[in-house]
Amino acid sequence: MxxxxxxxxxxxxxxxxxxxxxxxxxxxxxxxxxxxxxxxxxxxxxxxxxxxxxxxxxxxxxxxxxxxxxxxFISRQDEERREAVDVRQPLDFSINMAASQLRHRARLIKKYDSVPLVFADGSRLGQVFLNLLVNAAQAIPEGNAEEHHITVWVRAGPPGSVLVDVSDSGCGMAPAVLSRVFDPFFTTKPVGKGTGLGLSICHSLIRKLGGDITVRSELGQGTTFTVTLPTAPDAVPTQAAPVAPAPHAERRGQVLVIDDEPAVGRSLARIIGMRHRVTVVNNGEDALAVLTSGAPFDAVFCDLMMPGISGMDVYERVRERGDGIAERFIFITGGSYTTRARQFLERVPNLQIEKPFDVESIHQGLGQLLGASRGSE
Incomplete structure (x- = not known):
């Protein structure tokens, strides 16, 4: 890492x-x-x-x-959370994490068919796919990447299931090794290079999710692991999402930025201030003072976690007033959540933007809000 x-x-x-x-x-x-x-x-x-x-x-x-x-994907080791998951997301995570090992050994080939969402824990899937990719890379010698490949193939399985293949053109396995590949503590790696637990843990995780993992291999011809996962209830096929241009607001709006990190507030002000009037405050107390002053804000970018009065507290107090400003909040999150913060974000319908943000996401979120406000006028 x-x-x-x-x-x-x-x-x-x-x-x-x-x-x-x-x-x-x-x-x-x-x-x-x-x-x-x-x-x-x-x-x-x-x-x-x-x-x-x-x-x-x-x-x-x-x-x-x-x-x-x-x-x-690896931040929730203490809990299993099954939900509808686009299997491509944890798979891409694993590919990114294994990139430094893959690039020196093989060409990566991705084949993503249209498939339903699966019912699984994205964190657990990320662990499984990462282990399979690293094993695939280690089955191929370094230095000749153009002549070898590692292929990940997401495809529809039998009704109610999705299949993910991880294939390599590496050394393959003899039948005696293949028969024990999921056994705990079994490894063909040198002492100190592996515990023999990786594939056993993968097998256990997938079975607990209601799926299965199988392997086929031939010595000198490569190996393919196939992960079978159950689809989510009422799942529909996932399509590659088209990249839509960010809707830019046509009119000049009044925007409030609330963030306890002054540099972040200044950065947002520079991005937004090219098209809109911006007010920046650096704590919840000042935010409440400004929001209760009667200023007609069209949008409020609010940091979620702040010392003292948090962004959640600011939102709740503004929502109690019932003047509609709470609906114009866009929450900026740093990715580190308390239990309260996670539950809060799952409950509120407001837009959320993760730090570090990019310019396009800021304009897109603001464009959505100002576009909605124009439609309600």
Whole structure:
């Protein structure tokens, strides 16, 4: 995990340092030019170079964000929570987590058919798929990735079930090994390299979810594990969701930002302030004071977890007044929830945006609110 985070974080920090140095040098050149009365300057770096550095840093920051978001699949080790799950979500999590091992050994092939939602625990599925992918990678020697493949295939099974295949073109297993592959403590790895519990635990987890896991393999011809999962009640096939453009509000709105981290508040204000009027406060007490002042806010971006009066408390007190402003709250969450916070988010119908947020999600959420308010006028 540290490796996966440190790689993008390294070039994020390096690129931002270079970009800041470039901007500083540009500013110094412009200052000297102004003192000499020059109308044109030979800049030491181009704006295109600086833009490229910042774009690459942004891409790295998004990778870090996605890795942290993926941790939600392994954050609930103490409870099993079965619900309707799009099996592609925990599968993609596992692929992301195993990427550093996969890329040096094989080409990854994804085949996602249209399938119903499954009735399972996404956290448990993430553990199972990650184990299967790592095992597939370890069955293939390093250094010849183009000649090997690991294929994940999501497909419809018999009525009431979904199948997920994890196949590799690795060394395969002899019949004697194949017959014991799910036995606890059985392993073909060297001492200190494996406990022999991984596949046994996978088998147990899938069976507890009402599914099954089977394997077929031939020595020298590769291996395929097939996970069978029950569909969710009244499940319908999942389709690849089309990427819709963010609805941008046409009119200029009045927006309140509530966040106890000043830098986050300033960031939101810069994003929103290009199109709307923004007020920023940094605690629940000031938020309540502003919200009870009579100012007509069209939207309220509110941090969920704050010391003192939390975002949940602010919402509840505003909702009690019954003036409709509570319906315009958009909650910003950091991904760390208390039991109360989790239950709160499951109960309220308001929009939710996770930190670290991106510009498009902010505009999209705001566009939805302002669009809804226009429709009700």
């Amino acid at each position: 540290g490796h996966e985070i440190n790689n993008p974080l390294t070039y994020v920090m390096a690129n931002l340092a270079s970009a800041m140095e470039s901007v500083s040098r540009l500013g110094a050149e412009l200052t000297r030019a102004g003192e000499r009365g020059l109308s044109s300057v030979a800049w030491p770096v181009t704006l295109q170079d600086t833009e490229a550095l910042l774009k690459e840093a942004q891409e790295g920051a998004m990778r870090v964000r996605n890795i942290v978001r993926d941790l939600k």
